[in-house]
Amino acid sequence: MNLLAGQTVLVTGGASGIGRAIALGAARAGADVAVFDKDPAQALVAQIEALGRKALTVTGDVAEPGEAERFVREAVIALGRVDVFVSNAGICPFHSFLDMPAEVFERTARVNLHGAFHMVQAAANAMVAGGRGGSIIAVSSISALVGGEFQTHYTPTKAGVHSLMQSAAIALGRHGIRCNSVLPGTILTDINKDDLADEGKRARMAARVPLGRLGEPDDLVGPTLFLASDMARYVTGAALLVDGGAFVNLQ
Ligand SMILES: NC(=O)C1=CN([C@@H]2O[C@H](COP(=O)(O)OP(=O)(O)OC[C@H]3O[C@@H](n4cnc5c(N)ncnc54)[C@H](OP(=O)(O)O)[C@@H]3O)[C@@H](O)[C@H]2O)C=CC1
Numbered sequence: 001m002n003l004l005a006g007q008t009v010l011v012t013g014g015a016s017g018i019g020r021a022i023a024l025g026a027a028r029a030g031a032d033v034a035v036f037d038k039d040p041a042q043a044l045v046a047q048i049e050a051l052g053r054k055a056l057t058v059t060g061d062v063a064e065p066g067e068a069e070r071f072v073r074e075a076v077i078a079l080g081r082v083d084v085f086v087s088n089a090g091i092c093p094f095h096s097f098l099d100m101p102a103e104v105f106e107r108t109a110r111v112n113l114h115g116a117f118h119m120v121q122a123a124a125n126a127m128v129a130g131g132r133g134g135s136i137i138a139v140s141s142i143s144a145l146v147g148g149e150f151q152t153h154y155t156p157t158k159a160g161v162h163s164l165m166q167s168a169a170i171a172l173g174r175h176g177i178r179c180n181s182v183l184p185g186t187i188l189t190d191i192n193k194d195d196l197a198d199e200g201k202r203a204r205m206a207a208r209v210p211l212g213r214l215g216e217p218d219d220l221v222g223p224t225l226f227l228a229s230d231m232a233r234y235v236t237g238a239a240l241l242v243d244g245g246a247f248v249n250l251q
């Protein structure tokens with residue numbers, strides 16, 4: 001289904017993992033796509049162009065003030081408009097709490113929360129200027145709702161991103177801009193490759209999932225495109241768990 005035909009979708013952290021899957025999924029749904037990441041995503045651009053869509057790769061660091069405006073400006077110059085913005089770039093350097101270096105905490109907050117704030121604000125300004133409304137989706141996490149022993153610096157950023165979408169939904173509703181978050185459970189990507197190399201932990205995490213497996217990046221595509229599209233035209237300020245049921249599995 002061409003759910004996003006004629007639309008332009010921007011994705012941060014779009015070079016790999018969940019962001020890459022969403023970028024490709026958006027192109028398959030008929031959208032032109034711009035991705036922002038630390039490294040160029042030339043192979044992804046080629047894949048999207050092979051689908052007959054336009055694509056742009058912009059490099060930079062979401063934590064750097066000013067980069068958000070530059071990304072959105074370059075995307076508008078190349079692709080003409082911004083209809084959907086997916087704030088996805090994030091890091092999770094697993095670390096114990098009592099000896100957490102201040103710089104690990106600060107970098108995690110700058111990338112995951114400050115980066116999301118600036119990116120979402122820049123995208124919203126472009127959408128307001130375009131006058132056609134839009135849809136913003138932030139990739140939060142099941143970790144916005146539950147804790148992690150080695151994620152004391154990370155889980156507050158994901159709760160913050162979830163909260164950002166709630167407040168932005170109120171601030172931007174009058175402009176026809178919807179703001180929602182997706183809350184992935186454990187999805188197999190580079191972010192947790194080392195952590196899940198521990199077979200015992202990996203088995204425990206998988207055992208918690210009623211649907212019987214850990215997630216894959218493609219599991220986020222449908223929920224994100226739904227929120228991006230007019231099928232979700234009356235959905236704003238919502239958070240959609242995409243976790244195979246892990247959150248509700250107490251016993
Ligand atoms: N995987 C999971 O289990 C879950 C992930 N999430 C969230 O999903 C999002 C995507 O993560 P995921 O796909 O798993 O991880 P990946 O590491 O596979 O992808 C993250 C992408 O973001 C890029 N990135 C990281 N920091 C920056 C930065 N400062 N500026 C620009 N780009 C950056 C990474 O680049 P590089 O590779 O060069 O670092 C990478 O391409 C994150 O926000 C994460 O918190 C939420 C819940 C569960």
Ligand SMILES: C[C@H](O)[C@@H]1OC(=O)[C@H](O)[C@@H]1O
Nearest residue numbers: 092141143185186191192
């Ligand atoms: C990176 C982790 O595996 C992942 O990140 C999250 O947000 C999930 O809660 C998982 O812990």
